[in-house]
Amino acid sequence: MYLTARRTADELQLELSGEWRALRFTDIEAELGTVDVAGLQRISIAAAQAQLDLTGAWLLRDFLDRARAAGASVQFQGLEPATLALVERCKTGDITAHTHVIEWLDPERAVEGLGRRAVRGAREIAGGVSFVGRISVALMRALSQLRLRPVSVARHVYDTGLTAVPIVALIAFLISVILAYMGAQQLRRFGADIFVVDLVTVGVLRELGVLLTAIIVAGRSGSAFAAEIGAMQLNEEIDALSAIGVEPIEVLVLPRLLGLVIALPLLTLVADIIGLVGGGLLCHELLDMPLVQFLHRAQGAIASTTFWVGVVKAPVFACLIAISGCYCGMRVRDSSRELGRFTTLAVVQSIFFVILVDAGFAVLFMELDI
Amino acid sequence: MRALVEVQGVVNRFGTQIVHNGIDMQVFEGEVFGIIGGSGAGKSVLLRTILGLRRPNAGSVRFLGRELASLTAAELHALKASYGVTFQQGALFSSLNVCQNVQLPMLEHLRLTPRALDELALMRLQLVGLPTEAALKYPAQLSGGMIKRAALARALALDPVLLFLDEPTSGLDPISASAFDELLIYLQRELKLTVVMITHDLDTIFRTCSRVGVIVDGRMISDTLEAIVRNPNPWIKSYFQGERARRRRN
Numbered sequence: 001m002y003l004t005a006r007r008t009a010d011e012l013q014l015e016l017s018g019e020w021r022a023l024r025f026t027d028i029e030a031e032l033g034t035v036d037v038a039g040l041q042r043i044s045i046a047a048a049q050a051q052l053d054l055t056g057a058w059l060l061r062d063f064l065d066r067a068r069a070a071g072a073s074v075q076f077q078g079l080e081p082a083t084l085a086l087v088e089r090c091k092t093g094d095i096t097a098h099t100h101v102i103e104w105l106d107p108e109r110a111v112e113g114l115g116r117r118a119v120r121g122a123r124e125i126a127g128g129v130s131f132v133g134r135i136s137v138a139l140m141r142a143l144s145q146l147r148l149r150p151v152s153v154a155r156h157v158y159d160t161g162l163t164a165v166p167i168v169a170l171i172a173f174l175i176s177v178i179l180a181y182m183g184a185q186q187l188r189r190f191g192a193d194i195f196v197v198d199l200v201t202v203g204v205l206r207e208l209g210v211l212l213t214a215i216i217v218a219g220r221s222g223s224a225f226a227a228e229i230g231a232m233q234l235n236e237e238i239d240a241l242s243a244i245g246v247e248p249i250e251v252l253v254l255p256r257l258l259g260l261v262i263a264l265p266l267l268t269l270v271a272d273i274i275g276l277v278g279g280g281l282l283c284h285e286l287l288d289m290p291l292v293q294f295l296h297r298a299q300g301a302i303a304s305t306t307f308w309v310g311v312v313k314a315p316v317f318a319c320l321i322a323i324s325g326c327y328c329g330m331r332v333r334d335s336s337r338e339l340g341r342f343t344t345l346a347v348v349q350s351i352f353f354v355i356l357v358d359a360g361f362a363v364l365f366m367e368l369d370i
Numbered sequence: 371m372r373a374l375v376e377v378q379g380v381v382n383r384f385g386t387q388i389v390h391n392g393i394d395m396q397v398f399e400g401e402v403f404g405i406i407g408g409s410g411a412g413k414s415v416l417l418r419t420i421l422g423l424r425r426p427n428a429g430s431v432r433f434l435g436r437e438l439a440s441l442t443a444a445e446l447h448a449l450k451a452s453y454g455v456t457f458q459q460g461a462l463f464s465s466l467n468v469c470q471n472v473q474l475p476m477l478e479h480l481r482l483t484p485r486a487l488d489e490l491a492l493m494r495l496q497l498v499g500l501p502t503e504a505a506l507k508y509p510a511q512l513s514g515g516m517i518k519r520a521a522l523a524r525a526l527a528l529d530p531v532l533l534f535l536d537e538p539t540s541g542l543d544p545i546s547a548s549a550f551d552e553l554l555i556y557l558q559r560e561l562k563l564t565v566v567m568i569t570h571d572l573d574t575i576f577r578t579c580s581r582v583g584v585i586v587d588g589r590m591i592s593d594t595l596e597a598i599v600r601n602p603n604p605w606i607k608s609y610f611q612g613e614r615a616r617r618r619r620n
Contacts, residue, residue, distance in 0.1 A: 054526075082560060
């Protein structure tokens with residue numbers, strides 16, 4: 001019980017009691033809601049027994065506003081609660097933080113939004129190109145002054161390369177086993193089991209090894225780059241580096257880029273070897289093909305270029321992953337939500353670029369007859 | 371006078387480094403209690419211990435006579451509605467605007483109508499002297515002084531009886547800092563708050579604090595402000611009689 005009301009014809013006597021605290025909001029509001037203010041002339045309130053905090057006072061004021069609107073005058077018996085005076089003094093404006101305008105419902109806004117998106121997209125592309133330019137300049141300067149920060153590069157080779165070996169090996173093994181298994185099932189119908197070897201060796205060496213590795217690394221390291229650099233951006237560490245006179249691109253982006261350019265081909269090598277081992281094992285177990293025969297057939301299937309055609313793509317993919325990761329990290333501004341958004345974007349973007357460029361390579365190699 | 375917070379024999383260790391070696395502290399209803407101490411003396415660690423964010427290696431913390439360690443999760447959750455905290459850097463949630471920052475504790479602890487939610491939040495912003503336009507701004511768009519005020523508004527969201535402030539005036543210019551002091555005094559008087567504050571600002575201490583606790587060598591010496599200024603402990607002596615303090619008095 002927070003209030004007792006005694007009502008005569010046109011007068012209401014309210015006695016407030018108990019703790020009118022924020023935590024009791026619902027109860028107090030419900031009790032106030034039961035008081036009928038229609039047709040009242042006077043309300044007299046005794047508040048001495050109650051303790052009102054700001055929320056309680058706001059509830060009381062809300063009720064009094066309702067009563068005044070209905071034509072009643074308000075009097076206090078004894079002192080008016082101090083918090084009520086405080087609430088009265090705060091004139092709350094009309095800003096509603098809750099209203100969300102749904103932009104696309106309004107045609108004018110939709111057109112405006114489309115324009116904004118177009119401009120923003122163009123700026124993003126320009127920003128990306130200029131970022132690549134800045135990296136090139138920084139790389140040239142670093143090369144000419146022989147300042148390549150080997151310790152930092154080594155750390156990134158370790159973080160992005162060595163620690164990724166188990167997962168890359170596992171995935172390469174599983175995928176090549178699946179590929180060989182599916183291939184064997186189909187080819188067996190033509191009695192062409194032996195071509196499983198061609199399928200696995202060419203598939204793994206040319207495409208799957210490098211592509212899977214790049215996608216795993218994009219998920220692992222692309223996101224890590226974006227998150228690391230983004231958190232530094234939020235913490236004004238990037239500004240601090242610039243202010244000290246250290247070029248952030250040179251100390252943050254270049255070592256990551258170089259580290260990944262070194263690590264990704266090595267990881268691809270691991271994926272290739274494990275993939276072939278997986279294919280060989282499956283052929284041995286499932287098709288009863290002796291390993292010697294597998295090796296012999298594999299030597300016939302692959303040309304000297306097959307391996308290099310796969311591995312040569314790795315440094316290019318490494319550049320794409322490192323640049324999108326770092327660029328997304330650099331674009332984080334102001335809030336932790338941005339950090340999440342750009343980390344996601346870094347992964348999505350780098351995987352997209354990797355696959356796009358891989359398609360380009362496929363066309364190129366076909367034209368070159370490799 | 372009722373003691374709202376009682377700290378007894380709190381020991382905090384990080385590895386072999388002993389930060390607190392038996393801290394005793396009491397905060398009474400209606401006072402402004404200042405905690406001072408050198409850098410690395412463990413002021414923020416003590417605050418985290420009191421708030422229950424860190425379990426001390428030994429000793430006890432009591433809130434309103436109840437031992438913190440003995441509370442269940444639900445009781446601790448309810449207790450957290452009875453105090454407000456501001457952190458050193460403001461710790462506003464960067465993905466929410468100022469108004470939503472203030473509303474977050476209300477949404478967590480109270481069941482309010484959308485209108486009440488908006489009005490109560492705006493009322494708090496008014497109370498701490500933030501303009502209405504600031505309500506829809508994001509923390510990254512605010513100045514240092516506004517961040518401190520917004521953090522205070524969020525700490526006041528549930529009408530706490532007890533307010534913990536970690537360096538409320540650090541990083542503010544002297545004018546903003548003294549305006550913040552005045553605001554604090556005003557709110558403390560009007561809302562009958564009990565305030566525990568960590569501060570280094572001599573002006574803030576002399577303007578607002580009724581009692582002061584000094585952390586020296588892992589223990590706390592607490593007394594009224596007048597008495598603590600005359601304390602013979604060498605660290606306290608140099609703190610209050612140092613060059614900066616002397617300049618302040620001239």
